[in-house]
Amino acid sequence: MIDRICKGCGATLQSDDKNLMGFVPEINSKSLYCQRCFRMMHYNELPKIVAKSSDYEHVIDEVIAKNGLVVFVVDIFAFKATFNKKMIDKLREKNVILVANKYDVFPHSTNVANIVEWLSKECEKIFFKVDAIHIVSSKKGYFIDDLTNTIDMLRFGRDVYFLGCANVGKSSLINAILKRNTSITKDVISTSVIPGTTLKSINIQFFDDGKYLIDTPGLINDNDILNKLLPKSYDKILPKDEMKPRTYQILTDNSIFLAGLASIDFTCEDKLSVIVYTSNDLYIHRCKTKRVEELYQNELGKLLNPPLIDEINNIKYEITEFDFDGKMKKDIWFSGFGFVSIIGKCHVRIKHIENNEVKVTNAIIR
Numbered sequence: 001m002i003d004r005i006c007k008g009c010g011a012t013l014q015s016d017d018k019n020l021m022g023f024v025p026e027i028n029s030k031s032l033y034c035q036r037c038f039r040m041m042h043y044n045e046l047p048k049i050v051a052k053s054s055d056y057e058h059v060i061d062e063v064i065a066k067n068g069l070v071v072f073v074v075d076i077f078a079f080k081a082t083f084n085k086k087m088i089d090k091l092r093e094k095n096v097i098l099v100a101n102k103y104d105v106f107p108h109s110t111n112v113a114n115i116v117e118w119l120s121k122e123c124e125k126i127f128f129k130v131d132a133i134h135i136v137s138s139k140k141g142y143f144i145d146d147l148t149n150t151i152d153m154l155r156f157g158r159d160v161y162f163l164g165c166a167n168v169g170k171s172s173l174i175n176a177i178l179k180r181n182t183s184i185t186k187d188v189i190s191t192s193v194i195p196g197t198t199l200k201s202i203n204i205q206f207f208d209d210g211k212y213l214i215d216t217p218g219l220i221n222d223n224d225i226l227n228k229l230l231p232k233s234y235d236k237i238l239p240k241d242e243m244k245p246r247t248y249q250i251l252t253d254n255s256i257f258l259a260g261l262a263s264i265d266f267t268c269e270d271k272l273s274v275i276v277y278t279s280n281d282l283y284i285h286r287c288k289t290k291r292v293e294e295l296y297q298n299e300l301g302k303l304l305n306p307p308l309i310d311e312i313n314n315i316k317y318e319i320t321e322f323d324f325d326g327k328m329k330k331d332i333w334f335s336g337f338g339f340v341s342i343i344g345k346c347h348v349r350i351k352h353i354e355n356n357e358v359k360v361t362n363a364i365i366r
């Protein structure tokens with residue numbers, strides 16, 4: 001008998017073990033989805049079985065070996081974390097379209113051309129040559145047609161592979177392309193907030209020449225903030241809609257808490273402008289630096305949540321420091337929960353969750 005593949009996650013359907021991927025109580029000619037995907041789609045259940053980081057190497061190596069066009073998807077809200085160096089190094093010899101997804105969470109006044117220019121400079125910095133750069137929102141359907149046109153132009157009769165870190169929205173992007181270009185109105189592939197939703201590659205016949213759109217499991221980053229916290233914390237971390245920038249005038253020995261995920265202490269001679277871009281639901285607290293440790297002691301998991309009370313015992317912090325000369329507006333990227341723009345000369349001392357990377361770039365929003 002030919003194996004049947006779940007249309008939602010790519011697992012081979014089986015009815016032997018309900019704790020393994022691809023389980024359905026009974027397989028017949030009508031079986032399209034495994035029980036896990038059926039429940040995700042119809043009851044909004046979160047998946048308990050997820051892809052593992054160890055599976056990733058062979059996924060990317062398999063794609064590299066094929067003669068395909070690669071759509072490398074990054075999450076614009078988590079750009080620094082998802083513009084993954086390890087993946088980029090493997091993609092250097094391929095034809096790549098860089099797609100920054102989740103544009104809908106950016107302030108609507110943001111100029112798209114400026115962001116494309118910024119992305120192209122980030123590529124140049126690491127000598128990563130891409131054939132095109134697109135900004136899209138799979139959720140809202142923004143700029144999907146522009147991307148489809150570029151795919152048509154650059155494909156030259158090949159399959160198209162969607163690669164990227166877990167949770168950047170690869171499966172959502174394919175669903176959006178299908179909805180725009182076929183009679184399909186509902187999601188075909190399963191998506192969820194949990195990294196590792198797609199378990200195996202999924203081939204979707206899409207092009208007139210019989211070639212495929214191919215979804216792949218994402219690279220799981222064990223340092224991703226989502227992998228350090230429980231799903232009930234995600235609600236405040238992931239923006240649901242347009243981020244409202246929060247601006248603070250900062251003097252020396254002032255600090256800002258990004259809930260209990262990080263705190264930034266500022267030392268400066270002149271007043272600074274600091275703009276916080278996170279989910280609107282993430283609690284931001286400004287205080288004097290001398291009160292920071294007392295607040296960590298008394299309010300972590302309470303006022304300062306996430307992390308939640310039942311997560312704090314598993315969390316350690318580390319310190320990262322930066323100096324800014326004030327010549328250019330800079331962004332500090334907090335892996336997976338946003339970025340903070342700084343205008344002015346200062347020294348910053350950041351206390352953040354251990355191994356949850358903090359990186360600096362020129363400002364993405366001018």
Ligand SMILES: Nc1nc2c(ncn2[C@@H]2O[C@H](COP(=O)(O)OP(=O)(O)OP(=O)(O)O)[C@@H](O)[C@H]2O)c(=O)[nH]1
Nearest residue numbers: 138139166167168169170171172192196197198218
């Ligand atoms: N705001 C916003 N959220 C999005 C967008 N695209 C995807 N998401 C959300 O991001 C989460 C991950 O989406 P998926 O499509 O499952 O991501 P993936 O890259 O396929 O993830 P894996 O299968 O785990 O590798 C889901 O909660 C989606 O609803 C978007 O354009 N905007």
Ligand SMILES: [Mg+2]
Nearest residue numbers: 170171197198
């Ligand atoms: Mg997926």
